[in-house]
Amino acid sequence: MKKWLYTLLVIVLAACSNEIPEQQPAKRSGRTVLAYLISNSPKSLEGNLQDNVVDMYMALAEIKDSCTLLVFYRPQEYSSYLDVPTLLCFDTDGRGNINNLPAVTGTELTFESVCQVAQKKEYTMNSQIATDPVVMEEVLKDMQKIAPSDSYGLILGSHASGWMKGNSVQSKAFGDDDGYNIDIPDLANVLKKSFSEKLDFVLFDACMMGTAEVGYELKEATSHCIASVMETPVYGFPYDRILPYLYTENIDYSAVCHEFMSFNKTNNLWGTCAVMDCSQMENLASAVKAKLSEWQDALSSVSMQNVQQYGVNSYKYFSYDVLDFFRELGGKSGVAEIDLNEAIASIQTVLNEAVIAKECIPNPSNSTFRVDEAHFCGVGMYIPKEVNDYVPDNISWNNWNDYYKQSISWYRAVGWADLKLN
Structure with missing residues (x-):
């Protein structure tokens, strides 16, 4: 009986005042x-x-x-x-x-x-x-x-x-x-x-x-x-x-x-x-732009299969780990593995300021998709098709690339348009 009465009381009281008042409330x-x-x-x-x-x-x-x-x-x-x-x-x-x-x-x-x-x-x-x-x-x-x-x-x-x-x-x-x-x-x-x-x-x-x-x-x-x-x-x-x-x-x-x-x-x-x-996103864009420009000659030979990516099914290849991409790009640029961390320090430093918290589940038991915690910087970015030609033809690249180039500010901010990718 008490349970029923309490429910009724809540409904009645709420019904009496369930419209948001019109008057301007205090800040x-x-x-x-x-x-x-x-x-x-x-x-x-x-x-x-x-x-x-x-x-x-x-x-x-x-x-x-x-x-x-x-x-x-x-x-x-x-x-x-x-x-x-x-x-x-x-x-x-x-x-x-x-x-x-x-x-x-x-x-x-x-x-x-x-x-x-x-x-x-x-x-x-x-x-x-x-x-x-x-x-x-x-x-x-x-x-x-x-x-x-x-x-x-x-x-x-x-x-x-x-x-x-x-x-x-x-x-x-x-x-x-x-x-x-x-x-x-x-x-x-x-x-x-x-x-x-x-x-x-x-x-x-x-x-x-x-x-x-x-x-x-x-x-x-x-x-x-x-x-x-x-x-x-x-x-x-x-x-x-x-x-x-x-x-x-x-x-x-x-x-x-x-x-x-x-x-x-x-x-x-x-x-x-x-x-x-x-x-900090402007600083991150500047750091990415500088490193892309420095290593642009290696863009055509980068192996995207070695980079942590985050999409599945139809969304596969839409986003790659920012730092992991530059690890791979640096290696293709001739940077020795022992010197690679120093070579990408400019990206790492800005990422530490731009990504202020992060966590992942590296090996979920009910998913075939794996995130390598050692290659997880927190955020991803798209890599235009010209750097990514290994991807199957059934991915609608024209839809992605055209929109990315025309509408997404990051594309211009990091200088993709200024690079010679072929």
Whole structure:
């Protein structure tokens, strides 16, 4: 009887105040965390993203300080408790209460109960999609109106395929709303337009976003980029473990990576995680450019089979380990193995400043894909086809190369266009 009465009380109280107030709230001190989650795709992440929201709620209940979380949730059409894209707002007082109610626990803690206690704003998008730049900007600005804050961090959860253009070679760029995506240059532009100050971090709970191309593209939009360079398990980040770190003044990014990899190991999964300091991406590009220019005569003879790469299936060859590539290139340039570390020290030094945290699972038991920990610098980069001619002809290189050359800033920043590759 008590269990039933408590559930009824939560529903009644939530129903009385479940719309986000219209009046302008006071500015919050510290950081507010935002999440933009998209599950409306043929390969739906609905259940996984719902579990992520529940885990975020659980973390809020344990945090010993007042803070705010806003979650934009784009549900799987016709199959979710939420009927339409909805913005969910949660305020915790640091004493176990969320939105002025005791936090739901135990068997009562479900995605439905979490949505019931949330303050909400619903969006009637009709033919619009959650990856449309106009829609994204509207939602992100709404979040800031609802929760004015000293600073923000943003979690982006959905399918993704890194720098590659959406809808090419089965690619998704970022997001999948019924087949529609947003390309990374467009995403960077949306973030710059939506926020007056740089985000403290962007966390990609999505596949293959941990590349130099993505970090470089976002350098004017965020201070840090948290991502995996390879495909990620559908379960996503363990938010009940990592969310408290994301509210601290000085985020322990190594702990965030470690918690993610520990969760994956416990669940017999695979993975990598790294954090890029995006303020250092220009320096990394300059170091890469200098070394490519110095060793360009060896580019045509480099053996890419010897370089750690991070893609599988259709995405194989989209990204190679940055440092491992220069180890191979240096060897083809005639640098003796004993002198190779010194020869690539300029890249290593800048990488140490640009990649401030990293961790990987080198030998996952349930995956044939292996990451060599000794050849894992944290981030990858694409190597244009002219340096990579051994790759099978069934890979749609024209789609990749044309888009890469025309649209990805990293291509120009590191000087690929200036090199004689043949």
